[in-house]
Amino acid sequence: MLTQTILSAALLVLPAIASPAGWSYGGSKGGSKGGWGGHNGGWSDDNGVIPFTSTYSVTATPGQVVNGTTPTGGLKGAVGYYDLGLNTDLNLICYYIRIYGFKGDYVSPAITATHIHEAAKGASGPPRIAFPNPYPTGKGDERISVGCQQGPFTTGLKDNVTGVDFGANFKVSQIQANPAGFFADVHSSLALAGAVRGQLA
Template identity: 55%
Template sequence: MRRTLPRLAAVTAATALGFAATAGIAFAQETEVPEPSTFTSMYTVSATPDAVINNDGQAVPGEPGATGEFNFRINSDDEIICYDITLRGVTGEYQSPAKTATHIHEAAVGQPGPPRLAFPNPEGDGDVRTSSGCMQGPFTTGLEGDNGQDTATGFSLKQIEANPTGFTGDTHTADFAAGTVRGQLAAVPMGGVETGAGGSSSDSTALYAVGAAGLAAAAGAGVLMARRGRAQS
């Protein structure tokens, strides 16, 4: 059985993200799908408050003590991205009330850039918030760029595979509209093949261990990413 999610409305202030929300409210077209059997690439993000950049390219403080772990698995052949996002120490309401304040932006280190993907905001009680699932394009963000189109218009997951460090993961709250935490995508070796190089993995129960040396620039520490298989029917 193929699961779908209701279309997600997004309301985002132009002063916070530098993009006007389409007609005040926009609707995402992504479909929630089962996890595919293969992936073409995998990425991780270690997001911290000291990496937040505003729309003018200025470093601004994120939420003190907050951290974010963003793990992404991509099947670019079918335009599917699976996500496991964990936020710690993020407080208050999200900047958009419609579950679209958590993004992948096309933005190099220290630079602003438009959101290309929008994910359901992590939720949870206490200090930890999580979000997990898989979605398939065509993608929308509900945010209008300078060209009058949604900032995801024409976007393909192959663009991430071509230049993962040119993309960043973040999330925004009302108190930290520029971002609570932010970090660059870093490729995760998968099945003995570097991600983004056409390799694939069919074992969704495998453990992917990434040494500190390979991700030091992005994560500053070793990363162990485990994926539990989802039931598909």
């Protein structure tokens, strides 16, 4: 995978998938559903801070999933919480994703089934960032994915015209400039168009 996971001691040593226990999200420990605590926060532990130029707390639900522009209903009973922090200077995105009520298998033509896509509410669009799929924590039906990625990004899907990966030239500054034009989702074998979806704004 060409997407680079940040492992820089100058910022913070953070694996692509890690337990959130002990991490501080804008002042709240343990990853509360409130997210990182606002714009221009940061993700920190005892080693330092990754400063964010913007943060987003997204609730993804089945009712927001569409195929093209047709609502599909998603995966009944599922919900997702996506806490995202951007650093536009580094072209870096940090994520803490929690999925509940997921059923079936992760399925997508992309390299993972958990993404940020570019499209307005009620429309479909290409994936720009592929996250590691959330894994079961052993706490009921909770699944999580935690980490940071730095561009250039790779989704595994290419534009039919240019032959270039949909993530290759993508910058997280595009999200910050127009968060309403992007959504987070996860795909299931029982809901191919998406189990849950949530617009970033």
